[in-house]
Amino acid sequence: MQLEGKTAIVTGAASGFGAGIARAFAAAGARVLVADLNGDGAREIATEVNGHAIEVDVADGASVQAMTARALDIFGHIDILVNNAGITHIPTALEDVSEEDFDRVLAVNAKSVYLTARAIVPHMKSRGAGAILNVASTAGVSPRPRLNWYNASKGWMITATKAMAVELAPNGIRVNAINPVAGETPLLKSFMGEDTPEIRAKFLSTIPLGRFSTPQDMGAAATFLCSDAASMITGVAMEIDGGRCI
Numbered sequence: 207m208q209l210e211g212k213t214a215i216v217t218g219a220a221s222g223f224g225a226g227i228a229r230a231f232a233a234a235g236a237r238v239l240v241a242d243l244n245g246d247g248a249r250e251i252a253t254e255v256n257g258h259a260i261e262v263d264v265a266d267g268a269s270v271q272a273m274t275a276r277a278l279d280i281f282g283h284i285d286i287l288v289n290n291a292g293i294t295h296i297p298t299a300l301e302d303v304s305e306e307d308f309d310r311v312l313a314v315n316a317k318s319v320y321l322t323a324r325a326i327v328p329h330m331k332s333r334g335a336g337a338i339l340n341v342a343s344t345a346g347v348s349p350r351p352r353l354n355w356y357n358a359s360k361g362w363m364i365t366a367t368k369a370m371a372v373e374l375a376p377n378g379i380r381v382n383a384i385n386p387v388a389g390e391t392p393l394l395k396s397f398m399g400e401d402t403p404e405i406r407a408k409f410l411s412t413i414p415l416g417r418f419s420t421p422q423d424m425g426a427a428a429t430f431l432c433s434d435a436a437s438m439i440t441g442v443a444m445e446i447d448g449g450r451c452i
Contacts, residue, residue: 207234207235208234208235208429208430208433208434208435209231209234209235209236209286209429209432209433210234210235210236211235212231212235212236212237212285212286212432213236213237213238213239213277213281213282213283213284213285213286214231214236214237214238214239214284214285214286214287214288214432215238215239215241215273215274215277215284215286215287215288215322215326216228216231216238216239216240216241216288216290217241217242217262217264217273217288217289217290217291217318217322218241218242218264218290218291218292218341219238219240219241219242219248219251219288219290220240220242220243220244220246220247220248220250220251221242221244221247221251221391222389222390222391222421223290223341223386223389223391223419223421223424224242224288224290224291224341225251225421226420226421226422226423226424226425227288227290227341227421227424227425227428227429228240228251228252228255228257229251229254229255229421229425230422230424230425230426230428230429231255231286231425231428231429231432232255232256232257234429234433236285236286237257237258237280237281238252238255238257238258239252239257239258239259239260239273239276239277239280239281240252240255240257240258240259240260241259241260241261241262241264241273241291242259242261242262242291243261243262243263243264243291244261245259245260245261248260248261258276258280260272260273260276264289264291264314264318264321264322265310265313265314265317265318265321266321267321267324267325270318270321270322270324270325271325273325274322274325274326274329278329283329283333284326284329284330284336285335285336285337286336286337286338286339286432287322287326287336287337287338287339288338288339288341288428288432289318289319289322289338289339289340289341289363290341291314291318292314292315292341292343293310293311293314293315294311294353294356295307295308295310295311295353295355295356297351297352297353298352298354299352300352300354300355303354303355307355308355311355311356311359312355312359312362315356315359315360315362315363316359316362316363316366319340319363319366320366323338323370326338327374327379330374330377330378330379331374331377331379333378334377334378335378335379336374336378336379336380337379337380337381337382337431337432338370338374338379338380338381338382339381339382339383339384339428339431339432340363340364340366340367340381340382340383340384341383341384341386341424342360342363342364342367342383342384342385342443343356343360343363343385343386343387344385344386344387344445344447344450344451345357345360345361346359346360346361346362346363346364346385346443347361347364347385347443347445347451348450348451349361360385363383364383364385364443367381367382367383367441367443368441368443371440371441372441375440380436380437380439380440381440381441382431382436382439382440382441382442382443382444383442383443383444384424384427384428384431384443384444384446385443385444385445385446385447385451386419386423386424386446386447387413387418387419387446387447387448387450388409388418388419389418389419389420389421389423389424390418390420390421391421412450413447413448413449413450414448414449414450414452415448415449416448417448419446419447419448423446424446427444427446431444
């Protein structure tokens, strides 16, 4: 029960890695607010983990403020924030990605980290404690061709993690990231362009351990990094990638 008595917000938690993190947190004793643009999916996961749900657009400041207010109303305080919500564009030559897709990727993957920090960091500062986890990607470390602006958004998230960690350390707030390789999530088909056995085999050939990341992998790493067992760890971008970035 590594997170016994802790409270947590997990964004993008209606499916994929976010759902895996919400499940792991609940199993470790945390009370969880499942936040997602997909309200029905968020409520389904919340019911499963005996938590709470809220529909949120992480790229919208008012929506993030409402999420924060809901968490404080339910829990009284916020111990953990997981910025997991993310999107990609389909594999495309960098000059052919539409401005609309570029703006959407940067809004969800980058601006959301600013918005949640603006809403929640003051509360954590007032308590002198907190753990923030940003779900970045191996794409921000070892970019794949044709996922250009998605790669850049995840590289931004890794740099933001380190910048936040340095600035917030004196306030007792730890900030870390995890870098998953692609997994069995709703984004997998978008990463690959199309989902065929041949493309899967080619993708898997770049991962030394020979398999995709799973929600359970992310849940285990997130639980550790957000627990008191990791009290000396901040500013780390942990690769959970089966050796992809070696």
